[in-house]
């Protein structure tokens with residue numbers, strides 16, 4: 001079967017075509033308009049989606065050499081995300097679904113991030129632990145099968161991606177903060193300053209990044225570059241504090257569940273330092289990362305999960321709405 005995937009949960013307008021588990025095309029347009037505001041402006045994001053979505057969908061069709069009439073179903077992100085941006089994608093999908101007389105399948109964005117790992121390795125076996133690290137979520141999941149998810153721990157305040165974004169703003173770097181911090185940290189000494197690591201008590205599988213961000217804010221008030229500490233060193237140390245926390249909590253989750261495989265999902269999974277440090281410190285545990293283009297928001301993961309859901313469940317009703325606070329379990 002052939003599925004069109006649509007993703008508009010935040011500031012990426014994306015469409016993709018998936019056929020029998022293979023991604024035939026994946027088009028992502030990242031909205032640059034938000035950079036000057038240092039974060040996503042929801043109203044502007046909705047307007048951009050509205051303007052772009054039709055051409056992005058047609059580009060995905062053209063690149064995959066698939067005709068509109070060949071699509072069997074449309075998978076669309078229904079939550080979590082920004083209400084207005086989700087509405088643009090869901091309304092577009094419903095209109096197109098009605099026009100073509102095909103089903104529209106609502107997809108949970110978080111679940112799609114996790115399942116993007118099956119695109120990296122279709123032989124991935126359950127059970128596995130997933131570290132989900134995006135702009136809005138930092139969670140540890142125990143995945144035992146499709147629809148069988150157990151939350152092991154999550155952040156009490158900011159998400160890891162948020163820590164990167166807010167940290168970048170304090171440091172005067174661009175938006176999104178993750179790639180900017182990763183770039184500026186290169187060559188810096190990650191041990192030059194020890195920023196706090198939240199909730200490191202022995203058993204905890206929860207995260208907290210708000211103290212780290214505040215600590216950076218105070219540190220930068222009277223920071224002067226010197227021979228012993230450059231700004232690059234501070235940036236590398238800040239990034240290290242985030243990475244250390246993620247690595248340690250994932251290790252604990254693996255110990256608790258005795259799982260032999262773990263996967264990383266969400267935009268922060270694109271961070272190469274995180275990838276390297278996880279690979280170095282997880283010993284014999286099998287670790288999977290999605291392809292870089294499938295870490296940050298994309299529609300390939302939406303179309304792929306849509307196909308899985310379509311074959312296992314029959315969802316034909318258009319009577320669903322957007323769910324900005326949709327949970328996974």
Ligand code: KG4
Pocket residue numbers: 010133134135136137160161162164165176177178179182266267268269270271272295296297
């Ligand atoms: O999954 P995603 O694209 O959107 C959400 O579902 O939230 O994640 C976006 C987040 C942003 O906070 C961004 O700064 C972060 O992922 N991110 C990174 C990197 N690339 C994106 N964080 C660290 N290093 C990166 N290379």
Ligand code: ZN
Pocket residue numbers: 109113134135266267296297
């Ligand atoms: Zn996402």
